[in-house]
Amino acid sequence: MALSAAITFFTVSAVLAYRSIDVITKNNISINNTLQTINFIKDLNRELAAAESSQRGYLLTADPDYLQPYHQTLVVVDDLLRLLGESTTELPQQKKRFELLHTYVRKKINEMQRIVALTDRDEIRAAIRQVKTDVGIELMRAISQLLAEMESDEFTLLEKNKAVAAENREFILMALLLANGIGLLLSLGVFYTLYRNSNKVAELNSALALANAELEEKVGVRTQALLQYSEELQRSNRELEEFAFVASHDLQEPLRKIRAFGDRLQQKYSAQLGDTGSDYVSRMQSASERMSVLIDDLLSFSRVTTKQRPFVSVNLNEVMHRVMDDLDYSIEETGAQLHIDPLPIIDADAPQIAQVFMNLIANSLKFHPLDVRPIITVTSAINVASPIADDSRTWCCLRFSDQGIGFEAQYAERIFSLFQRLHGRDEYSGTGIGLALCRKIIERHGGTIAAQSEPGEGAVFTIFLPMTHTVIEPLADLLADAP
Amino acid sequence: MNMPKKTLIILMAEDDADDRLLAQEAMHESRVLNELHFVEDGVQLLSYLRGANDFSDRILYPMPGLILLDLNMPKMDGREALAEIKADSRLRRIPVVILTTSKAEEDMVKGYDLGAVSYITKPVTFDALVELMRTLGKYWVEFVELP
Numbered sequence: 028m029a030l031s032a033a034i035t036f037f038t039v040s041a042v043l044a045y046r047s048i049d050v051i052t053k054n055n056i057s058i059n060n061t062l063q064t065i066n067f068i069k070d071l072n073r074e075l076a077a078a079e080s081s082q083r084g085y086l087l088t089a090d091p092d093y094l095q096p097y098h099q100t101l102v103v104v105d106d107l108l109r110l111l112g113e114s115t116t117e118l119p120q121q122k123k124r125f126e127l128l129h130t131y132v133r134k135k136i137n138e139m140q141r142i143v144a145l146t147d148r149d150e151i152r153a154a155i156r157q158v159k160t161d162v163g164i165e166l167m168r169a170i171s172q173l174l175a176e177m178e179s180d181e182f183t184l185l186e187k188n189k190a191v192a193a194e195n196r197e198f199i200l201m202a203l204l205l206a207n208g209i210g211l212l213l214s215l216g217v218f219y220t221l222y223r224n225s226n227k228v229a230e231l232n233s234a235l236a237l238a239n240a241e242l243e244e245k246v247g248v249r250t251q252a253l254l255q256y257s258e259e260l261q262r263s264n265r266e267l268e269e270f271a272f273v274a275s276h277d278l279q280e281p282l283r284k285i286r287a288f289g290d291r292l293q294q295k296y297s298a299q300l301g302d303t304g305s306d307y308v309s310r311m312q313s314a315s316e317r318m319s320v321l322i323d324d325l326l327s328f329s330r331v332t333t334k335q336r337p338f339v340s341v342n343l344n345e346v347m348h349r350v351m352d353d354l355d356y357s358i359e360e361t362g363a364q365l366h367i368d369p370l371p372i373i374d375a376d377a378p379q380i381a382q383v384f385m386n387l388i389a390n391s392l393k394f395h396p397l398d399v400r401p402i403i404t405v406t407s408a409i410n411v412a413s414p415i416a417d418d419s420r421t422w423c424c425l426r427f428s429d430q431g432i433g434f435e436a437q438y439a440e441r442i443f444s445l446f447q448r449l450h451g452r453d454e455y456s457g458t459g460i461g462l463a464l465c466r467k468i469i470e471r472h473g474g475t476i477a478a479q480s481e482p483g484e485g486a487v488f489t490i491f492l493p494m495t496h497t498v499i500e501p502l503a504d505l506l507a508d509a510p
Numbered sequence: 511m512n513m514p515k516k517t518l519i520i521l522m523a524e525d526d527a528d529d530r531l532l533a534q535e536a537m538h539e540s541r542v543l544n545e546l547h548f549v550e551d552g553v554q555l556l557s558y559l560r561g562a563n564d565f566s567d568r569i570l571y572p573m574p575g576l577i578l579l580d581l582n583m584p585k586m587d588g589r590e591a592l593a594e595i596k597a598d599s600r601l602r603r604i605p606v607v608i609l610t611t612s613k614a615e616e617d618m619v620k621g622y623d624l625g626a627v628s629y630i631t632k633p634v635t636f637d638a639l640v641e642l643m644r645t646l647g648k649y650w651v652e653f654v655e656l657p
Contacts, residue, residue, distance in 0.1 A: 275613075276582070276611060276612065280526075280611055283611070283632065283634055284532075286530045286634055287528075287532050287635065287636045287639070288528075288532075289632070290635050290636035290637065291532075291636055296637065304650060319634075387554065400625060
């Protein structure tokens with residue numbers, strides 16, 4: 028806005044100043060012309076006056092020396108008339124005067140030539156007579172009158188031109204002053220705006236630097252906190268592993284002694300113990316044995332996280348084959364029928380998945396009515412919808428179903444808890460670790476496992492697993508890469 | 511089988527007094543007439559084998575034909591002791607059977623790598639321990655030829 032106004036202003040003032048300079052230039056030419064004209068008028072006047080007095084002197088003295096200026100005038104008068112005629116074109120009224128002047132001058136010169144010719148022939152009287160006619164004087168007066176008028180008009184024109192020149196000069200001066208003033212103001216404005224903007228930029232820059240520094244500090248604090256958490260996590264993992272070691276070795280050791288010396292008691296001192304004493308000892312023995320199994324179970328439960336292997340591509344059909352081989356004896360013993368779908372290949376920890384298959388099938392073999400052959404069906408589906416919201420991975424679904432004793436629907440969650448059992452030990456053996464282990468393993472794989480059942484209707488266990496896993500960098504490495 | 515019955519001298523390295531007692535009783539129950547001697551850690555084991563310090567009397571502390579070695583012991587554990595035995599040209603021919611509570615795969619592999627002839631997990635019941643003692647006695651005395 029301000030810019031276009033400035034451009035318009037400078038253009039208009041430049042055009043006006045140019046026009047004024049043009050006017051002044053033309054005006055200058057006109058003034059020169061006028062001054063020249065005035066000069067010619069004065070020259071003509073002087074020449075004629077000189078010729079007149081020269082011709083009178085010759086008449087009085089008859090000395091040809093007096094005729095010197097007269098001859099000179101005759102030489103220049105035509106040139107002067109011509110120059111005057113060329114230079115008096117500017118004022119229209121001068122034209123008529125010049126024509127009149129031309130006629131008078133010619134007549135005057137003729138008259139002077141006649142007098143000089145009479146004087147040359149010594150006809151002095153005739154010459155004096157001619158002079159006394161006053162024709163020459165009248166002509167001279169008329170010429171002077173015309174020249175004065177012409178000169179006066181030229182002077183008037185000169186004054187007028189001078190006034191115009193002065194006016195234009197003043198205008199140019201004013202325009203120049205104004206342009207300079209406005210230019211100065213604009214420059215100041217531009218400078219001030221630039222200054223203010225650069226100030227603002229500097230202000231914003233320093234604010235940005237401050238914010239950056241704050242952010243860096245925050246990131247540093249967070250990084251420190253994350254490293255600390257990571258270290259704590261690693262320490263607690265180490266402690267858990269140590270606990271697992273202690274549980275497996277140091278806790279099993281005293282139990283083994285209890286059982287061994289219990290055996291000794293029963294063998295060496297059964298007579299002294301009597302039936303009741305022997306019963307007590309065998310109860311002690313079986314309790315020790317259960318505790319030993321519990322410790323082993325606890326160990327295998329903690330091993331899901333402490334002894335985990337990285338996920339690799341696993342063919343679940345091969346895993347299932349190995350499990351079937353391991354369960355071969357139980358399958359034959361119970362006369363079970365198994366129907367197993369082709370299974371997918373997924374990213375997994377194979378031994379852990381084998382553990383899940385083993386526990387689920389072993390459960391189906393275990394929890395069935397004695398007089399019925401177990402029928403176990405494993406179905407699979409791939410590219411199923413993710414059970415987790417906002418998840419773009421491909422999932423598979425494995426379904427283990429049997430026609431066993433089943434359980435009440437209200438226990439569908441409880442059976443996955445550690446050491447939770449729905450039956451007495453004398454009914455069905457076990458510590459209640461199997462399904463807890465299954466859930467822990469499936470959750471470690473990022474999947475879900477759920478059960479559905481009704482008493483006497485068999486049970487269905489549904490597993491959802493992501494088919495691929497992104498390799499997650501250890502936290503410490505991730506933080507080490509951070510700036 | 512006309513050969514006269516030999517007796518085998520077994521040296522057991524075991525830090526646990528209960529286990530030593532149980533082993534002694536099991537040996538007795540097995541009715542195999544083998545001599546069983548005890549040391550309580552790896553340092554003692556090497557001293558016994560080299561007849562050093564208190565073990566210089568070879569009548570009281572005869573050279574064993576078989577070593578039963580526990581892995582987890584104070585001062586010098588079974589692995590270190592085994593390595594040292596196998597590095598000693600006078601001792602390396604004595605067969606070493608590892609008898610331990612550890613079921614860890616790495617212990618087993620390490621044990622065989624170091625030159626143990628067997629790796630046995632301590633039996634849980636006394637009867638099983640008696641059976642082990644009987645089998646060991648029979649195997650190493652009746653079937654195996656030792657220099």
